[in-house]
Amino acid sequence: MAFPFGRWVMIERLPEEPIVAFVYLDQHAGPSAKGGLESESRQLATMPSRTVRLSPQTNLRELTDDEITARKLPSQPSWLTSFGPQPTANAPWRTDPHLAGKFHPQFPDDIQVLVHDGDPRRMRRGPELCWVRVQRIDRAPTRPVTGAHGLEKSHFVYVGELLNGPHTLESVKKGDRIKLLSVAGMPHPLHVNDDYLRERLEWQITPCDKCGASECFDPPSVMARVRFPDAPADSEIQAFTSFCANPNCGGVQALKRL
Ligand SMILES: [Zn+2]
Structure with a gap:
């Protein structure tokens, strides 16, 4: 399965609150997403509280540009640089x-x-x-x-x-x-x-x-x-x-x- 690297996604975890997270590649742990709860909107890009390891079973959908703007999310979170080269979004x-x-x-x-x-x-x-x-x-x-x-x-x-x-x-x-x-x-x-x-x-x-x-x-x-x-x-x-x-x-x- 192709994970949406370099994109913000919503991860559903019913019955818990969904997570808004950024999809990236951890060279050791594999495809992952880092972010936080909707209610943490102000910090979830700069100080993510959750890390999710992705699998084909992960229930996620990409946020639209409007949703990203509404949440004031950056195109790339600053923590991304510590994870080294990332897969190209367009591959x-x-x-x-x-x-x-x-x-x-x-x-x-x-x-x-x-x-x-x-x-x-x-x-x-x-x-x-x-x-x-x-x-x-x-x-x-x-x-x-x-x-x-x-x-x-x-x-x-x-x-x-x-x-x-x-x-x-x-x-x-x-x-x-x-x-x-x-x-x-x-x-x-x-x-x-x-x-x-x-x-x-x-x-x-x-x-x-x-x-x-x-x-x-x-x-x-x-x-x-x-x-x-x-x-x-x-x-x-x-x-x-x-x-x-x-x-x-x-x-x-x-x-x-x-
Ligand atoms: Zn031949």
């Missing part, structure tokens, strides 16, 4: 159909991402599943993907912070901001770099014949060089096929320069 990744059900149940922006140094067949280093806290959307152009329904639009490129250090990878470390794509057919979002995203616009990738995955590890020109090492340096490979990027899939993707 479209939480409703991305390819990511549904994959976020950490307590930390709604944390997701396991397939992080890598490039194509495992080229690097001889496998991808690793790492936790990433998604922070924002990158401005992503439409990327052409052919599928059963003809040309599809691409999905978002997200930017997030790598929360744990990979064991063997060398291109990224804990704390780095990395980009990721939500990919149909893949069990986890895929880490991508700017070279890949730039080149991706010039290539049509026919999704894997087994799992439907429509993205790869390496920029297509790098993939082509690996597959045709004897091609003259000034030649441009126009099309080729590749084993699917999805670990353990074994299907085939087809790439064609547009």
Whole structure:
């Protein structure tokens, strides 16, 4: 469930008096709300008397702008800063159909991402599943993907912070901001770099014949060089096929320069 982080809410606790509270993320205790009784209106923002740990069963509703104004509530209470970075109130990744059900149940922006140094067949280093806290959307152009329904639009490129250090990878470390794509057919979002995203616009990738995955590890020109090492340096490979990027899939993707 998506909690309304950064919003004032009314929490019903029948038969007791409802609580007016601000929803925030406590890094240790999970989604929470801090506030007080209606009758404490003057202090509930500055000196909250109640803290509620939220669950999908918590009966809450967001206050309207008029209700917030009437109660003279600030847009953000001053105590919020002591709880560190907060989830973005506007977080479209939480409703991305390819990511549904994959976020950490307590930390709604944390997701396991397939992080890598490039194509495992080229690097001889496998991808690793790492936790990433998604922070924002990158401005992503439409990327052409052919599928059963003809040309599809691409999905978002997200930017997030790598929360744990990979064991063997060398291109990224804990704390780095990395980009990721939500990919149909893949069990986890895929880490991508700017070279890949730039080149991706010039290539049509026919999704894997087994799992439907429509993205790869390496920029297509790098993939082509690996597959045709004897091609003259000034030649441009126009099309080729590749084993699917999805670990353990074994299907085939087809790439064609547009
Ligand atoms: Zn596949």
